[in-house]
Amino acid sequence: MIDILGQFLLLVGAILSALAAWGILDFPTPLARMHAATKPASLGLASMVLGAGLLTDSYGLTALGALVAVGLFLTTPISGHLLGRAAYLAGQAPELVHDDLAGTTPSPGLTQTRRSFAWWRVAVLTVSWLVLWQDFALGTAVAGLLVAVGVELAVAGWAGERSRISVLGSLLFAVRYVGLVVRSTARVAWEVVTPRNEKVREAIVRVPLRTRSESAAVLLANAITYTPGTLTIDLAEGCLFVHVLHFEDVETTIADVRRVEELVLAAIPGPIDA
Numbered sequence: 479m480i481d482i483l484g485q486f487l488l489l490v491g492a493i494l495s496a497l498a499a500w501g502i503l504d505f506p507t508p509l510a511r512m513h514a515a516t517k518p519a520s521l522g523l524a525s526m527v528l529g530a531g532l533l534t535d536s537y538g539l540t541a542l543g544a545l546v547a548v549g550l551f552l553t554t555p556i557s558g559h560l561l562g563r564a565a566y567l568a569g570q571a572p573e574l575v576h577d578d579l580a581g582t583t584p585s586p587g588l589t590q591t592r593r594s595f596a597w598w599r600v601a602v603l604t605v606s607w608l609v610l611w612q613d614f615a616l617g618t619a620v621a622g623l624l625v626a627v628g629v630e631l632a633v634a635g636w637a638g639e640r641s642r643i644s645v646l647g648s649l650l651f652a653v654r655y656v657g658l659v660v661r662s663t664a665r666v667a668w669e670v671v672t673p674r675n676e677k678v679r680e681a682i683v684r685v686p687l688r689t690r691s692e693s694a695a696v697l698l699a700n701a702i703t704y705t706p707g708t709l710t711i712d713l714a715e716g717c718l719f720v721h722v723l724h725f726e727d728v729e730t731t732i733a734d735v736r737r738v739e740e741l742v743l744a745a746i747p748g749p750i751d752a
Contacts, residue, residue, distance in 0.1 A: 480532050487529030494522030494663065501670040507573055508565035509721050510680060512709055516558035517666045520550045521659055538612035545609050551659070555703035559710045562721060566711055571680070576728070578684035579711065579719050598643075600626040647744030654741050655701060662706040669723070681725035682711055685718045685735045691748030698735075698742045705738055 501514025524547035531543030565571065566579065600623070607622030608614050669678060689695055695718075699710040702720055708731075712719040722731050 480535070484529045484532030487525045487532065489529075491522045491524070491526030491529060494518040494525065494667065496522075497667045497670045498522060501666060504670060507680065508570040509562055509709070509711075510678070510723060512558050512562045512565070512721075513666050513707070513723055514670060515561075516554050516703055516709065517659075517663045518670075520554040521663045523547075524550050538609070541609045542612065545606060551704075552700075555700035555710065558703050559699065559713075562709055562711045566682075571682070574681055575679050575725055576681035576683065578728075579682045595630055600630050603629060642747050644745055644747055647741075647747070651701075651741045651745040655704065658701065658704045658706070658738075662704050665706040666723075678723060679725040681722045681731075683720050683722055683725075683728055683731040685720055685732050687716050687718055688736075688739060689743060689746075689748060690716070691746055694742050694746040694748055697746060698739050701738050701742060702735060705734065708734070 495518070498514050498517075498519035501518065502511045505511045505514060527543040527546045528540070529543075531540035534540070571577075603626035604619065604622040607625060608618060611618055611622075687695060687698070689698065695713060695716075699713045699718060702708050702710050702718065707723040709721040709723075710718060711721050718735060720731060720735060725731070
């Protein structure tokens with residue numbers, strides 16, 4: 479049964495990766511191509527590494543595949559955000575039916591603030607160390623713990639605002655996030671296999687955020703990239719600039735972002751605007 483599941487994941491991953499490559503070649507604009515690069519490609523690669531781990535019948539390699547999959551879902555939205563913004567600044571967005579970013583200067587990036595030391599991040603880094611080494615011996619665990627503490631001390635300060643995290647809200651967000659990944663992948667895959675679909679109408683919409691938490695804003699920006707038909711282009715001054723593949727109107731886009739923001743606020747409670 480595990481072998482069948484592994485083969486199925488490999489097959490799904492290969493198909494999604496092929497569709498992503500096709501979409502990158504076939505979609506008419508760079509911003510539209512970013513939807514193919516960030517959605518089917520990431521889920522396809524994640525499926526392949528998980529399938530390969532299951533077929534080896536090794537818990538260590540399966541855990542390593544799961545770690546790689548999580549890494550893809552954490553980093554792909556950020557790369558999509560940066561490449562999309564670079565394409566826009568280079569004037570490679572000629573077919574927008576609505577553009578709220580026109581006439582504004584996109585931010586060079588989110589302003590970083592010093593964050594508090596957090597043991598949960600140390601724990602995550604330590605577990606990742608053990609999985610990468612595929613060795614759960616005490617010595618390896620101690621070495622991983624020391625490295626994790628060193629990394630946390632290097633990037634975090636003892637001063638700064640601490641973000642609260644709701645365990646139940648985070649679980650709900652994770653479940654819904656998986657659903658967003660699957661839905662967005664299916665939507666973009668359908669656009670790839672139906673290249674003459676006239677519903678593709680590109681736009682960039684400015685969405686004011688309710689949250690005032692930096693962590694929540696970054697999580698929302700990443701999650702929006704995996705929402706069907708949307709891609710974060712910029713995050714600046716309490717606003718999210720979202721590229722929409724199937725633009726209907728500004729109000730609909732804002733409402734879609736608001737629904738994802740509610741999930742983020744459940745996971746990371748913090749100050750919000752009324």
